[in-house]
Amino acid sequence: MNWRNLLPLLHKEMVLELRQRYALSGIVLYVVSMVFVVYVASVKPTPPVWNTLFWLIILFASINAVVKSFVRESGARQLYYYQLADPAALVLAKVLYNALLLLALGGLATVAFTLVADSPVQRWPLFAGTLALGSVSFSIAFTFISAIASKADQSATLVAILSFPVVLPVLLTLMRLSAACFTPAGMPVDAWPDVRNLLAVDAILIALVFVLFPYIWRD
């Protein structure tokens, strides 16, 4: 794989995002309005409910943020990219870009959610790590599935039904980890098994993305 193309490709994704700023603003507004809906619906959620609502917001925001990564550009233009750069580098750039985007969205959701519904989180470093791990895992799974779905005839619903079952183990583990962040700082917490599982799942998924992507992009 040609790694030199990676940074220009990442740069291209960012430029494209800034050029179509309405999409980014749309996602940000989506997160803020979901947080507001939660605020209106339940004024003070208990920690387990907080956990569930928070990760649901993240899940739906992520799917909406990532789903466009392959439909944003026309098929002809994508074919042009595949000739200029290594397809593997292209998909890796998209995964990295989406991970950064999701991390930013996660941070935004955390801040907004903490403002309206007092966060029960006690261990912020662990929570930030959970958010980062979650962004990476969601980014890999959703980017790959949106690549598959973009080839189908109606792709919008397909992304959701194809990716929810795939990310469910990741989501459950993330919720366990973030629930561990609610315990007071004095108590010992063994977060390593969950972190290790998430890293293992990420490693499997990213390896599969590299192996399988060549079969997707060729038409």
Next chain:
Amino acid sequence: MWWKITSVVLLLYAIIAGFLVPLKSGIERIEPSVAQTGEQVQIRFFGYNTFFARPSGETPIRVWLYYNDQYALMAQAVRPLNDTILEATFQMPANLPEGKTFVLLNALADHPTAGASLLPIALTLRQARASEGPLDPAWTAHPVEKLHLQKGFSFPYQNILYETIRNTYFHVPMWFVLLFLFAASVWYSVRYLRRPEADFDRRAAAYAEVGILFGLLGLTSGMVWANYTWGKPWSNDIKQLMTAVALLIYFAYFILRGSFSDPEKGARLAAVYNIFAFASLIPLLYILPRMFDSLHPGATGNPAFGTQDLDNTMRAVFYPAILGWTLLGFWIADLRMRLQRLKDKALGLD
């Protein structure tokens, strides 16, 4: 051909043996289940598949209430009322071991031909207040010894399971078959990506289809079983949830296959999704259940059986059942694949 016959023979054996072999003798409950130290009590033992009234030869039926390996109380007199009810007279000792105010005793009945049967935590023996004096010699006078084993072929008696233990030969193999079929489906998806032949794609689809069928059967048989043993058919057990998710993945696979107007493209992308989904199925079925509590046997949801969950008579039916169901699953998938091939030929797609 030979494997189809093997499948039928093994399944017939599993069904006949699974349903006809009797359970070992067991004690369902005893009455009363509470007693005081120092009193004389008549305790009725209600047996399951027992032969209390059957003549027992020179060795009489012996009955114990025991605390641990060291302390046990033997009944003074034993009188069978019929085959399933036994009346035992106990002279409760004057005090309890280890200075306790109450102990939980296990009931044990030993019949020379029907074997020994055990009911854990059958009786609570109370003492008004802890005594300092020496321990009543009755605790150590008649230790549990020279127990008999039931002769012949029989399945273990388990207090919550009773006869539903036979479901082991039907519910559990479904998961083995499901995994084998999904693995075969992925194998043919990989082959399809390496060499796009319509037959590989048809096989991958057929194995996934039959895998879903076995998943649904496993879920249903598990829910019937759970209704008897856990009290309700669905208790959000981690394995039930993971199974439902696994089935969702394969439903999504079929929706993806159907959403392409170009069948070759559909087959290729479905193959890619199949491989991707199978990889995410492994944490679903093997890692996650170990991380959450579960009602299933094995330590907190360990997906494997514990060493004590199967005895040798059960193994003699369980392993043939797995093999039989697996062969049947592949047989159905094979027929399904050939039917699809004929349909495609008739439509001129092949």
